[in-house]
Amino acid sequence: MSLSSGPKIWSTLNEICALLRINPGDTLSDDIKFQHKRVRAGQSVYRQLQRFDSLFIVSSGFLKTIVIDEGGGDRVTGFPMRGDLIGLDAIHAKRHPSEAVALTDCDVVIVEYSRLMQFCTGYPGIMAGLCRIMSAELAREQATAGMIATMSADTLMARFLAQLSDRYAELGYSPREFSLRMSRAEMGSYLGLTLESASRALQAIGRAGLLSVNQREVVLHDVDALKTMIRLPAAQSMHRRAA
Amino acid sequence: MSLSSGPKIWSTLNEICALLRINPGDTLSDDIKFQHKRVRAGQSVYRQLQRFDSLFIVSSGFLKTIVIDEGGGDRVTGFPMRGDLIGLDAIHAKRHPSEAVALTDCDVVIVEYSRLMQFCTGYPGIMAGLCRIMSAELAREQATAGMIATMSADTLMARFLAQLSDRYAELGYSPREFSLRMSRAEMGSYLGLTLESASRALQAIGRAGLLSVNQREVVLHDVDALKTMIRLPAAQSMHRRAA
DNA sequence: CGGGGCATTGATTAAATTCAAGACTAGTGG
DNA sequence: CCACTAGTCTTGAATTTAATCAATGCCCCG
Numbered sequence: 001m002s003l004s005s006g007p008k009i010w011s012t013l014n015e016i017c018a019l020l021r022i023n024p025g026d027t028l029s030d031d032i033k034f035q036h037k038r039v040r041a042g043q044s045v046y047r048q049l050q051r052f053d054s055l056f057i058v059s060s061g062f063l064k065t066i067v068i069d070e071g072g073g074d075r076v077t078g079f080p081m082r083g084d085l086i087g088l089d090a091i092h093a094k095r096h097p098s099e100a101v102a103l104t105d106c107d108v109v110i111v112e113y114s115r116l117m118q119f120c121t122g123y124p125g126i127m128a129g130l131c132r133i134m135s136a137e138l139a140r141e142q143a144t145a146g147m148i149a150t151m152s153a154d155t156l157m158a159r160f161l162a163q164l165s166d167r168y169a170e171l172g173y174s175p176r177e178f179s180l181r182m183s184r185a186e187m188g189s190y191l192g193l194t195l196e197s198a199s200r201a202l203q204a205i206g207r208a209g210l211l212s213v214n215q216r217e218v219v220l221h222d223v224d225a226l227k228t229m230i231r232l233p234a235a236q237s238m239h240r241r242a243a
Numbered sequence: 244m245s246l247s248s249g250p251k252i253w254s255t256l257n258e259i260c261a262l263l264r265i266n267p268g269d270t271l272s273d274d275i276k277f278q279h280k281r282v283r284a285g286q287s288v289y290r291q292l293q294r295f296d297s298l299f300i301v302s303s304g305f306l307k308t309i310v311i312d313e314g315g316g317d318r319v320t321g322f323p324m325r326g327d328l329i330g331l332d333a334i335h336a337k338r339h340p341s342e343a344v345a346l347t348d349c350d351v352v353i354v355e356y357s358r359l360m361q362f363c364t365g366y367p368g369i370m371a372g373l374c375r376i377m378s379a380e381l382a383r384e385q386a387t388a389g390m391i392a393t394m395s396a397d398t399l400m401a402r403f404l405a406q407l408s409d410r411y412a413e414l415g416y417s418p419r420e421f422s423l424r425m426s427r428a429e430m431g432s433y434l435g436l437t438l439e440s441a442s443r444a445l446q447a448i449g450r451a452g453l454l455s456v457n458q459r460e461v462v463l464h465d466v467d468a469l470k471t472m473i474r475l476p477a478a479q480s481m482h483r484r485a486a
Numbered sequence: 487c488g489g490g491g492c493a494t495t496g497a498t499t500a501a502a503t504t505c506a507a508g509a510c511t512a513g514t515g516g
Numbered sequence: 517c518c519a520c521t522a523g524t525c526t527t528g529a530a531t532t533t534a535a536t537c538a539a540t541g542c543c544c545c546g
Contacts, residue, residue: 067389070474075389089385091378098385117371124364131360134377135334141381142332142341145388146310146318149435153534184493192392197534199494215493215543231313396502427525440502442526458511458525
């Protein structure tokens with residue numbers, strides 16, 4: 001169905017399971033198809049307060065999820081990329097508490113929630129997979145949340161870069177050299193910092209010799225050192241310039 | 244329902260659904276029973292790194308969930324109470340990434356995960372309920388996480404107290420007058436503050452006339468005002484004493 | 487070539503942490 | 517019954533960190 005000539009607009013259930021790294025445990029008909037949706041950079045996959053009916057799987061591209069508080073200020077809660085299932089936080093209230101904005105042109109698979117529930121009853125492997133994904137998300141949030149309160153700006157930034165590096169590696173990209181797809185303000189918001197602090201933290205790590213940064217292009221010189229500084233208890237900060 | 248003579252040691256599937264506020268959508272046999280477990284104050288329901296096989300539903304008592312980082316320092320991630328399902332973050336890795344410690348004597352229902360999955364395939368209502376619970380947890384974490392980075396210590400504390408008040412109200416206790424079951428250090432850890440800052444924030448709100456606090460006993464004088472100060476954008480802080 | 491976002495950098499200010507005493511409470515044993 | 521002790525909580529002063537305020541520089545795009 002998908003011709004090499006253009007973007008894919010339908011995926012089978014099997015393909016979806018592969019994207020999500022779920023082992024369905026049954027043979028699935030290739031007749032079960034899910035539609036794709038293309039989203040331009042700057043556009044939203046779903047908006048806050050919008051009625052929930054579908055989850056989305058990122059097939060390609062890079063997005064941010066944000067929560068907009070009463071005051072109109074928005075906070076970045078994540079940077080979904082290929083293989084991520086987004087919209088899970090909307091199941092509870094049947095309404096999206098957050099918004100997913102494409103940072104690059106994106107291709108997402110539309111997974112209607114009622115349909116997903118049907119597959120869950122039919123295929124226990126899919127249900128287990130869904131639970132595992134939600135659990136992982138929960139554990140990740142939990143681990144991150146507390147760090148933000150405890151760690152210094154420099155350490156937070158190091159952790160963020162190390163995480164990004166790992167995710168790129170998983171997707172088969174270079175874990176050493178990549179492009180940040182988000183602005184300093186977006187990074188900062190995600191880490192609970194101002195854009196100035198985010199910039200300074202990045203520069204500080206650069207001065208320590210662990211990376212080179214030029215605008216949004218980053219080269220990590222020592223990924224291991226980056227990961228090491230994360231687990232330093234009270235983080236000897238790098239506020240002196242490298243001699 | 245439970246005889247006054249002693250603690251209940253078994254619950255039916257129906258009772259569990261009621262506790263979790265799930266509508267199963269089917270009639271369930273009362274022959275399906277789940278064992279309870281009593282936990283003394285200070286004891287753990289499960290420990291970090293322990294192998295995962297069961298979730299737990301809090302039937303009575305008050306607990307804290309903590310994550311212990313490499314350095315041995317622990318951070319509080321939540322304060323589960325009656326009706327809360329705990330251990331969900333362990334499904335993914337089949338190992339508990341956090342630990343649940345009883346702050347008072349507790350009674351929890353043991354829900355073996357493999358059994359739960361079976362009920363999920365048999366009863367779509369239960370599966371939907373589980374998904375809703377996990378989604379709610381996810382949304383809650385997300386909403387809280389960012390606030391910690393953005394809001395002032397006073398505002399965080401106000402928010403925390405307002406939340407506690409709401410939860411007590413839901414359980415049929417007084418939303419105005421209650422006992423904090425945790426230490427200042429535990430509150431602080433949950434909010435990303437030191438114990439001193441937690442104490443000061445509490446005193447500041449007290450001086451503003453919104454509450455009286457004596458050790459762990461709290462009386463909220465104006466719950467609405469408390470909730471109002473939460474949504475003030477940059478929080479005119481209350482660092483002057485009330486005239 | 488000019489203009490509008492972004493990003494960096496510096497100086498100042500505000501907030502929370504840290505360090506350090508003391509005060510209250512409950513529990514223990516004389 | 518009263519001191520005594522351990523644990524928790526409050527309060528104060530100093531220090532530190534990141535936010536804020538304010539330019540300036542850089543790059544891409546029209």
